[in-house]
Amino acid sequence: MMTNRLFEPPVTGHAPTGPDDLFDEAQVDSIVGILREVDERTEPLGA
Secondary structure, three states, X not given: OOHHHHHOOOHHHHOOOHHHHOOXXXXXXXXXXXXXXXXXXXXXXXX
């Protein structure tokens, strides 16, 4: 999942400014870091 998707619908439908409405800055940084790590470790289907 691209991290910018956290700041777009459908997330912003529940939290208008994205995860910043739901979590503190350290938690958002952690979530973004985890998503980036997962993205780096995965391969596209059919690769």
